[in-house]
Amino acid sequence: MRILLVEDETSLGEMLTTGLARQGFVVDLAPSLSLAGEAVLSVSYDAIVLDRTLPDGDGLTLLAQIRRQSTHCPVIVLSALGSSDQKIEGLDKGADDYLAKPFATDELLARLRAITRRPALLAEEKITLGTLIFETGNRSALIGDLPLDLPRRELLVLETLILRAGRIVTREALEQAVYGYDDDIASNALDSHISRLRRKLVPAGLEIHTMRGIGYLLRAVE
Template identity: 60%
Template sequence: MRILLVEDELEMAGALSAALLRHDMVVDHVTTIAHAMQAARGELHDAIVLDRHLPGGDGLTLLATWRANGLSTPVIVLSASGELDDRLSGLDGGADDYLAKPFAVEELVARLRAVLRRPAALQAEVLKVGTLHFESAHREARVGATPLDLPRRELLVLEALMRRRGRTVLRDALEEAVYGFDDAIQSNALDTHVSRLRRKLDEAGCDVEIHTIRGVGYLLRQRP
């Protein structure tokens, strides 16, 4: 899952980013309304965490612009004020959830999972291709009843390929699913993740294979 974090307090942003990464989420962090507008334009993200008080304006004004432009991505608003009127203005303004500071990072993670479980936000609770299963809510993959022990980036590669099963996924699209804006990407990093993932699927006796479409990307499908 890919999260856009709009937060100008760098210490808090660092703590939130680290926590979300531990829960297999790719985090793109921006600090201003202008950068947030640009980052959300491509609708790359599964959810947005938006601080209400930002340099240059109110996060709710930005949220209203997003909704007016048709952005349907779930948004959780963060604010230093938890008064009822503030919460209502946030929810009425297009937020899917509202969280007052200070809060436990674990609560934000739980709320993100909740909005991502909603039908509009989550394409499928359980993705299935042959004997391969991926549970989006719990971030778990298995072959039949056997769990797959996959590190975060391999899990993200698998999820992206399973969501587009039977279709070629371009390298650029896979890298967007696996890496954040600020991540340094080595030229062969994606190929390494795919190679390790392919080997683990084979070792587990999976009836799904990952094809390399040379110079284009990858394709996941069930073996005939």
């Protein structure tokens, strides 16, 4: 799951980036409106955490741009501008949530989990495919009753594929879900993650099928 964090306070941005990464998120950090605007034009994000008081303007101007593009990407405003009127302004302009600074990191994580639950999964937070059970709430996997422990990158690959099980996921979409702008990516890194994950899914009766020149397809073995 890929997050855009728009925050110009260096220490806070680095702390949140590290904390979110530990929870399995891929994070792109943008310290200004201009850089954030470029990011949302080139990447399809699962959520955006948006400060308001940025060096080149109010973050709500970026929110307006996002909504004009008719994207349904959920946005949490995270700002020191925390009066009732300011919160109402942010929500009225399209924010899905508004959290005032100072804040607890655990609360931000809980709100992110809440707004990034796919509507189709609201009634069912467990996806079963073969003998694999993927729990979307805590992003964990089981094969039968046994936990499937995966490194963060492999877990991100699995999450992206299983949310689109039975459909082709392009290589570009997988790379966007697994890597951030600042990640140093070897040319064969994604192939290595998929190769290792493919072996681990054999006991679940699943295969990751390579669609040459297009992408990958997760499906149960027939």
